[in-house]
Amino acid sequence: MAEGNTARLHHAGKDYDLAVLSPTAGPDVVDIRKLYSEAGVFTYDPGFTSTASCDSTITYIDGDKGELWYRGYPIEQLAAQSHYLEVCYLLLYGELPTPDQLVDFETRITRHTMVHEQMHYFFRGFRRDSHPMATMVGVVGAMSAFYHDSIDINDPVQREIASIRLIAKVPTIAAMAYKYSLGQPFVYPRNELDYASNFLHMCFSVPAEPYNVDPALARAMDRIFTLHADHEQNASTSTVRLAGSSGANPFACIAAGIACLWGPAHGGANQACLEMLRQIGSVDRIPEFIARAKDKNDPFRLMGFGHRVYKNFDPRAKVMKESADEVLDLMGVHNNPTLQVAKELEKIAREDEYFVSKKLYPNVDFYSGIILEAMGFPTSMFTPIFALSRTVGWISQWKEMIADPQNKIGRPRQLYIGAPRRDYKPLDAR
Numbered sequence: 001m002a003e004g005n006t007a008r009l010h011h012a013g014k015d016y017d018l019a020v021l022s023p024t025a026g027p028d029v030v031d032i033r034k035l036y037s038e039a040g041v042f043t044y045d046p047g048f049t050s051t052a053s054c055d056s057t058i059t060y061i062d063g064d065k066g067e068l069w070y071r072g073y074p075i076e077q078l079a080a081q082s083h084y085l086e087v088c089y090l091l092l093y094g095e096l097p098t099p100d101q102l103v104d105f106e107t108r109i110t111r112h113t114m115v116h117e118q119m120h121y122f123f124r125g126f127r128r129d130s131h132p133m134a135t136m137v138g139v140v141g142a143m144s145a146f147y148h149d150s151i152d153i154n155d156p157v158q159r160e161i162a163s164i165r166l167i168a169k170v171p172t173i174a175a176m177a178y179k180y181s182l183g184q185p186f187v188y189p190r191n192e193l194d195y196a197s198n199f200l201h202m203c204f205s206v207p208a209e210p211y212n213v214d215p216a217l218a219r220a221m222d223r224i225f226t227l228h229a230d231h232e233q234n235a236s237t238s239t240v241r242l243a244g245s246s247g248a249n250p251f252a253c254i255a256a257g258i259a260c261l262w263g264p265a266h267g268g269a270n271q272a273c274l275e276m277l278r279q280i281g282s283v284d285r286i287p288e289f290i291a292r293a294k295d296k297n298d299p300f301r302l303m304g305f306g307h308r309v310y311k312n313f314d315p316r317a318k319v320m321k322e323s324a325d326e327v328l329d330l331m332g333v334h335n336n337p338t339l340q341v342a343k344e345l346e347k348i349a350r351e352d353e354y355f356v357s358k359k360l361y362p363n364v365d366f367y368s369g370i371i372l373e374a375m376g377f378p379t380s381m382f383t384p385i386f387a388l389s390r391t392v393g394w395i396s397q398w399k400e401m402i403a404d405p406q407n408k409i410g411r412p413r414q415l416y417i418g419a420p421r422r423d424y425k426p427l428d429a430r
């Protein structure tokens with residue numbers, strides 16, 4: 001990035017010149033790294049609405065234009081012309097692979113999709129009705145108990161192996177969490193299947209009969225993985241980076257990312273959104289819920305709407321909406337009431353002054369649940385699918401941070417508004 005003009009801060013009778021750094025795309029940033037040491041003040045930005053936590057070359061979002069690029073390539077082009085493992089290569093290594101590089105990468109991923117057989121016993125410790133995200137946090141974190149030969153973060157070879165293992169094994173663990181919740185036997189990965197087909201096979205096949213993956217369904221699944229692969233410094237990615245900044249091993253960092261993604265304000269919104277659409281139930285009840293979403297005294301929010309960065313249509317939601325019609329037709333689901341409610345809700349909300357003035361548009365989670373439900377997944381599997389898709393983004397951002405010579409432990413400060421210094425008061429004096 002280029003250093004150009006400076007920003008001047010005038011505080012307590014003194015002027016401080018702060019460097020302004022210019023990016024490839026997006027807003028300039030004011031470099032405040034020396035602010036505290038020179039001016040003795042902190043900046044204050046709860047929720048980091050105006051704060052860049054790092055520099056990165058991986059993903060760019062233009063919230064006003066509704067643009068999303070992975071390594072400079074627009075998401076619409078990747079969703080239409082690429083496939084998930086090629087996108088994984090792009091996110092991890094920065095360039096689209098040559099044919100030989102792609103074959104080699106896909107082979108490496110395929111060869112790591114099985115998990116250590118003893119990991120099967122971890123699942124026994126969970127109740128069958130556990131949320132699969134709880135299981136995933138536990139089992140992915142436990143990978144560091146099995147793959148000791150890839151937890152030295154200072155060894156680039158081990159960082160690479162850990163990255164491949166995570167991209168390859170998290171879908172297997174997600175499918176195992178699903179099978180465990182059903183009381184069905186785990187299904188081993190199949191090396192002859194592509195990544196998306198393998199995941200569908202591990203989720204939906206049973207030993208009692210053959211299961212053939214519908215290629216069109218696999219393509220829709222693969223596109224969903226691509227749309228969720230990375231999204232710059234969102235809450236879960238920032239969690240992975242902060243955990244990684246302490247030197248924690250990659251499996252622990254990804255488990256932390258999964259835990260953060262689970263929240264309904266973040267990756268848990270896809271499950272919450274479908275449950276909301278079901279609760280609305282019919283088009284005539286939409287005004288009631290719109291009114292609740294606008295009521296400051298009601299904590300209800302329209303799940304799948306709004307975004308910290310996008311103040312325009314989330315480009316992923318556009319692709320997802322097109323895919324919803326395609327998948328529902330494929331699955332023979334016509335006049336799906338949930339989709340009818342979603343489309344009408346989107347139409348009404350986008351004409352409503354409250355949503356227009358606050359620039360609240362459907363986000364990636366608004367339509368994804370409708371597709372996943374049509375594919376046969378329960379709502380509890382929606383966020384695990386988001387997590388397995390985002391694993392490549394998390395690990396790419398983690399690798400970028402670890403390899404950055406500027407990398408140091410993340411340690412924000414605070415605005416202390418608690419009690420002033422005071423002396424201890426013995427019990428008999430209180």
Ligand code: SDX
Pocket residue numbers: 047230231233234235264265266267269293294300301302303304305306307308309358360363364365
């Ligand atoms: C993801 O960061 C990422 O990139 C995340 C993600 C990724 O790929 O990693 O894109 C994935 O998490 C998508 C977001 C999924 N979450 C939801 O759909 C949950 C519903 N949305 C909201 O909770 C909210 O919009 C957030 C959390 C997504 C964004 O919140 P912000 O940026 O903190 O915005 P805000 O809460 O300050 O809202 C601004 C205003 C507020 O009103 P005022 O206080 O200004 O009067 O808009 C209102 C909010 O009350 N508002 C909503 C709303 N979202 C915001 N009102 C009703 N319904 C909503 N959904």
